[in-house]
Amino acid sequence: MHADRESNGDMTHRDIALLLAEAADGVEIGIAPTQTVIRRGRRRRARRWAVAAVTALVIGASTGALAVTGAVGGRDDGQVASGQVDLTSPHRTRLASGTDRGREWWVSVDVWSAPRDEAEARTVWEAMSKQDGTPQDAEQPSDLIGTITYYVKRTYGVETTIVLENRIPLRAVAYTPDIPTAAIPLVPDSGGPERLVVGQVLSSAQDIKCRWKDGTATEVRRTDKEESISADEGVLRGVQGSPVDMFVCLAPEGTSFAMTEGDFPAS
Amino acid sequence: MGERTKARDEEFQHFVAGRWPRLMRTAFLLTGEQHAAEDLVQSTLEQVYVAWRRVGAADEPDAYVRRVMINAHARKHRRRLVEFLAPRDDSGLVREVPDTGDRIAQADDRGVLLKALAQLPPRQREAVVLRYWEDLTESQTAEAMGCSVGAVKSNAAKGIAKLRAIPGLAETVTYGGRK
Numbered sequence: 520m521h522a523d524r525e526s527n528g529d530m531t532h533r534d535i536a537l538l539l540a541e542a543a544d545g546v547e548i549g550i551a552p553t554q555t556v557i558r559r560g561r562r563r564r565a566r567r568w569a570v571a572a573v574t575a576l577v578i579g580a581s582t583g584a585l586a587v588t589g590a591v592g593g594r595d596d597g598q599v600a601s602g603q604v605d606l607t608s609p610h611r612t613r614l615a616s617g618t619d620r621g622r623e624w625w626v627s628v629d630v631w632s633a634p635r636d637e638a639e640a641r642t643v644w645e646a647m648s649k650q651d652g653t654p655q656d657a658e659q660p661s662d663l664i665g666t667i668t669y670y671v672k673r674t675y676g677v678e679t680t681i682v683l684e685n686r687i688p689l690r691a692v693a694y695t696p697d698i699p700t701a702a703i704p705l706v707p708d709s710g711g712p713e714r715l716v717v718g719q720v721l722s723s724a725q726d727i728k729c730r731w732k733d734g735t736a737t738e739v740r741r742t743d744k745e746e747s748i749s750a751d752e753g754v755l756r757g758v759q760g761s762p763v764d765m766f767v768c769l770a771p772e773g774t775s776f777a778m779t780e781g782d783f784p785a786s
Numbered sequence: 787m788g789e790r791t792k793a794r795d796e797e798f799q800h801f802v803a804g805r806w807p808r809l810m811r812t813a814f815l816l817t818g819e820q821h822a823a824e825d826l827v828q829s830t831l832e833q834v835y836v837a838w839r840r841v842g843a844a845d846e847p848d849a850y851v852r853r854v855m856i857n858a859h860a861r862k863h864r865r866r867l868v869e870f871l872a873p874r875d876d877s878g879l880v881r882e883v884p885d886t887g888d889r890i891a892q893a894d895d896r897g898v899l900l901k902a903l904a905q906l907p908p909r910q911r912e913a914v915v916l917r918y919w920e921d922l923t924e925s926q927t928a929e930a931m932g933c934s935v936g937a938v939k940s941n942a943a944k945g946i947a948k949l950r951a952i953p954g955l956a957e958t959v960t961y962g963g964r965k
Contacts, residue, residue, distance in 0.1 A: 530950050532918060538899050538955070539919040543811035545896040546823055551806035553799045556828060560835025650932075652857050677936035680909065681860075708907035708944065 604632055606639055607646040609670075610760035614717070615748045615767035619705055624675040626717060626767050630760035631668045633689040640664050654686050665689055667761055671701075671717055678707050683717060689762055698727070702776035705769065712775035719763040720755070720781065727755055727766055727781040733774035739766045739781075798838050801847065802831055809855070815915045816859050818904040830855040852920070852930040856912055860931075863908040902952045909937075910945035917942050 609629035616625035629651055634640040637660065644660035647653050651670045657663055663686075671683035683701050700718035704711050716729050727739035739753035746754050753768025770776060806827070813823035813830075833854050834841055841850045903911055909931070916927040917938070927938045949955055 530955070532946065535914070535946060535949060536918045536921070539815060539915065542896045542899040542903070543815055543919060545900070546810050546814035546820060548807045548810050549824075551802050552828065553802045556802060556831045557795060557798065557835060559828075560832045560838075563832055564836045648857075652861050655861055676940070677934060678909075678940055679933065679937065708910060 606632055606634065606642045609651070610758075612756070612758045612765075614671075614756065614758075614765055615746065615754050617747050617749060617769065619675070622676045624673065624705060626715070627672050627674070628758055628761075628765060629670045629672065630758060631663075632760055633665055633667045634660075634663050636664065637661050651681060651684075654684055656686060669758070669761060671765075673703070673705075673707070673715065675705065675707050680707055685719070687719075687761075687763065698724075698779045698781055700776075700779045712770070712773075714770035714772075714775055716753070716766075716768045716770070716776050716779070718766050718779055720766065722757065722764050724755070724764065725782045727753070727779060729753055729768040729770070729779050730777045731770045731774040732777045733771075735771065735774070737768045737770070739768055794838060794842065797842055798835055801842070805848070805851065809851070812915060812920060813855065813859075815900075815903060815919055816855075816911060818900045826855060826858060830858055833858075849926070849929060852916070852922075853932070856916070856930050857932065859912065860908060898952075898955050899949075902949050902955050905952075906945050906948055909933075910941045910948070913938050913941035914945040914949070918946075 609631045611627055611629050613625055613627045616623065618624070631643055631647060631651075634643045640660035640663045643663055644653060644657075647668070654663075654668050657668075666686045666688050668684065668686045670681045672679055673682045674680075682703050685699075698718050698720055700716060702713035702716045704713055705715040718727075720727065728736045729739065730736045737750060737753050739755045741755045743756060748754050748767060748769055750769050750771035753766055755764055755766035758765050809827045809830070810823055813826040814820070817823050817826055830851060834847075834851055837850075841847045844850065903914070906914065912931055913927060916922045916930055917924070920927075922930065924935045924938050924942075927942075928935045931938065931941075
């Protein structure tokens with residue numbers, strides 16, 4: 520059904536459409552900067568072509584080396600053989616789920632594999648563009664090389680939103696006493712409170728706790744499968760395609776996130 | 787430059803010239819600000835140019851352009867994990883607010899609506915603009931936003947409800963804000 524056929528309340532959808540049209544007229548249209556767009560577009564395209572040419576050389580060289588040594592397959596990350604890596608879609612892991620006021624919610628993470636060279640980077644970049652979008656801190660495909668990109672998605676009822684993105688080196692994940700943590704509202708577009716906590720930790724992490732502003736805390740338990748969680752207990756689990764583990768915890772109603780804490784024994 | 791490339795560039799120029807006004811209006815409703823709208827349209831069209839050989843030959847280049855624009859707009863509002871580690875204000879998310887003074891915005895019908903739109907969360911704003919300004923169907927809107935029809939319904943309904951609840955906007959409608 521088209522928007523203008525709906526009507527409800529004092530202000531009809533048709534009224535809204537008319538107001539939008541009027542507001543849109545407030546912009547100064549100006550002359551389309553066609554030449555600037557084409558010039559910049561060419562620059563973008565040229566950058567891709569330059570990347571492609573270099574990649575062809577690199578692939579040629581490495582193919583030769585592999586033929587000599589007989590070292591076939593196997594990504595550097597040791598997770599899957601080279602031929603089995605799907606660069607055109609992310610690994611998806613559902614981290615946690617629950618029910619809030621009768622609405623089902625869950626948190627999942629899409630992890631895009633780390634491209635090893637520029638050809639793979641272009642493949643990942645194009646696939647990302649069509650699905651989750653490219654990461655904000657990457658200007659061009661080659662920026663993705665050696666890094667995984669993950670997008671955390673929160674689904675609440677029928678609404679799924681990418682709430683968080685991050686790009687991390689595939690192998691050089693350094694020890695850090697900090698726990699990168701994001702606190703967001705559980706309910707979309709509610710403006711708070713920030714009850715839902717998502718964080719990343721090294722696999723050696725232990726005794727993670729989410730502390731809340733009301734002074735209480737929730738312990739995070741390690742698991743190997745998606746589980747429902749409540750304010751009583753959070754979950755920590757490995758993430759397919761990622762060098763880091765992730766945890767989710769939920770603040771009790773009426774309070775919100777304060778801090779996380781945990782132990783990181785040397786592994 | 788080859789003849790074919792030249793012809794494609796000319797075709798793209800015609801496309802840009804023809805679509806520019808409408809894209810600017812849509813971008814203005816999405817961003818609420820002149821320069822942000824220009825930046826959004828320009829970067830969208832640059833990406834379209836790169837893929838023009840494929841897009842120009844497609845049945846619906848406009849659908850592709852909308853998808854690119856909405857994706858670019860949505861990206862602006864996505865948070866990176868590092869942002870949570872940096873000091874930030876209490877509101878957390880960056881909000882787009884029209885660059886008009888309060889006094890003018892209050893007096894101006896356009897200002898009232900733009901301000902109301904800017905107060906909507908990005909996904910609700912996108913749904914409202916695509917449904918009620920672009921007059922897309924729910925499924926076309928879902929395609930442009932990269933989400934389900936259910937999410938479009940939910941976002942559009944919430945957005946409209948919030949607009950209806952803004953007193954300044956209701957007055958604009960009631961007392962002849964529109965011609």
